[in-house]
Amino acid sequence: MPSAAERTRTLVQSTCSAVLLIPGLNAPGSDQLMPLSRxxxxxxxxxxxxxxxxxxxxxxxxxxxxxxxxVLEITDVAPVSVPHRIRGRAWVSGWLTTVPGVSGPGRMTLRLETGEAYVDDMWGAEEVEPEAFRDAAPDPLVGHEAELLQHLHAAHGEQLGTLCGLLGERSARRCPAHQPSVVPLALDRHGLRVRFCEDRGACFDARFEFPEPVRDVSELRQAMHTLFEAAAH
Known part of the structure; x- marks a missing residue:
């Protein structure tokens, strides 16, 4: 399981939408408070x-x-169409100063000195100490996750459906003759999380761990191949 600091760092360095909140500041539109880069x-x-x-x-x-x-507030939305698309949120609060001379014309870089952080996602809710956030590394798949999930959803729906057979005793109870739809929900170096949705609208999540953490997309392909092979037998 990735630590709370790693999950927060991953969200900060992802493409998730973010907004900078300053107490007492009234902005006409939140788009003016959304960083162009971070x-x-x-x-x-x-x-x-x-x-x-x-x-x-x-x-x-x-x-x-x-x-x-x-406070920088980050909202993580699943990159594929699925019920309950918000996967989590993270907040990093601290003190804001300008960093002149770094950005190009029409832009300004602000430095947010990290005082505290908090993450509330599919793993749970947890506070993150500034030192832990500083020392954590983002997930190596963060730059590819959205594209990979969309590819799995579009091109590997049949293989995703076979994952229900890996649920053991749960499969007989949760995956009846009418197979639920299966949507890839989240992907990190440790494994794949999918959401099974039944005809009546009931959904449940299942996570499938890789034999060992992957370090890049090449190792991920091998891990996914191993996972689908296991589901096929």
């Missing part, structure tokens, strides 16, 4: 690039020596 520095601080005319940039510029608190 990255994590070696000290665990977040570097967020926003339009130069963003209310967040103005607030950070005018704050000067005053401490300006802010």
């Amino acid at each position: 990255s994590v520095g070696p000290d665990g601080d977040l570097f967020l690039e926003l339009p130069a005319d963003s209310p967040a940039v103005r607030a950070a510029t005018h704050a000067e020596d005053d401490e300006l608190t802010a």
